[in-house]
Amino acid sequence: MSVNDIDRDVPSRIIWEKRAAKASLARLQSPGQSAIAWMTVIQLMVGEGYAGVCQKPYQFTCWHKKDPNYQFLIELKQILFRELAHCRVVANQVTDGKVPDPTGGTTHYCAITRNTPPTWAAKAEQAPRLGGHVFFRDVS
Structure with missing residues (x-):
C-alpha cells in the first residue's frame, strides 16, 4: 500500500497526543509509541x-x-517541532515495516489510568501493557 504525507502525519499526531496526555515524552517510551x-x-x-x-x-x-x-491535531494550535518530529520518526518506522508489532497483533487499547475499563474489555484477552496503555485482542 502506498503511504502519502497525510497517512504519515495523522498517526504521528496520535502518538504525540498520547505522549501529551502523559505530560512528558519520556513517559511514553518507544515501545509504547510503536504500539500506538x-x-x-x-x-x-x-x-x-x-x-x-x-x-x-x-x-x-x-x-x-x-x-x-x-x-x-487539526493544527489550530502548534505542536513543538521536535516533539512532532520524534513522533513522525516512530510512525514512519512502523508504516515502513521497520519496527515489529510489540503488541502481538492486538486490535484495541485503553489507558491504564482509566477508572472504568471499556465494556468491550470484559471479554477480551489482555495483552501487554506498554507506555501507559493496556492492549487487548479477541475483542467481540
Missing part, C-alpha cells in the same frame, strides 16, 4: 488509508472535537 502506531496499521484493514482509519469515529478519541488536544 501499530494500532493504526492493524485497524487499516477496516478503513481506507491510515488517515481514514485514524479519524473514524471511536477509533482514537483524540480526534473527538471535545478532546483537549484536538486543536493541536
Whole structure:
C-alpha cells in the first residue's frame, strides 16, 4: 500500500497526543509509541488509508472535537517541532515495516489510568501493557 504525507502525519499526531496526555515524552517510551502506531496499521484493514482509519469515529478519541488536544491535531494550535518530529520518526518506522508489532497483533487499547475499563474489555484477552496503555485482542 502506498503511504502519502497525510497517512504519515495523522498517526504521528496520535502518538504525540498520547505522549501529551502523559505530560512528558519520556513517559511514553518507544515501545509504547510503536504500539500506538501499530494500532493504526492493524485497524487499516477496516478503513481506507491510515488517515481514514485514524479519524473514524471511536477509533482514537483524540480526534473527538471535545478532546483537549484536538486543536493541536487539526493544527489550530502548534505542536513543538521536535516533539512532532520524534513522533513522525516512530510512525514512519512502523508504516515502513521497520519496527515489529510489540503488541502481538492486538486490535484495541485503553489507558491504564482509566477508572472504568471499556465494556468491550470484559471479554477480551489482555495483552501487554506498554507506555501507559493496556492492549487487548479477541475483542467481540
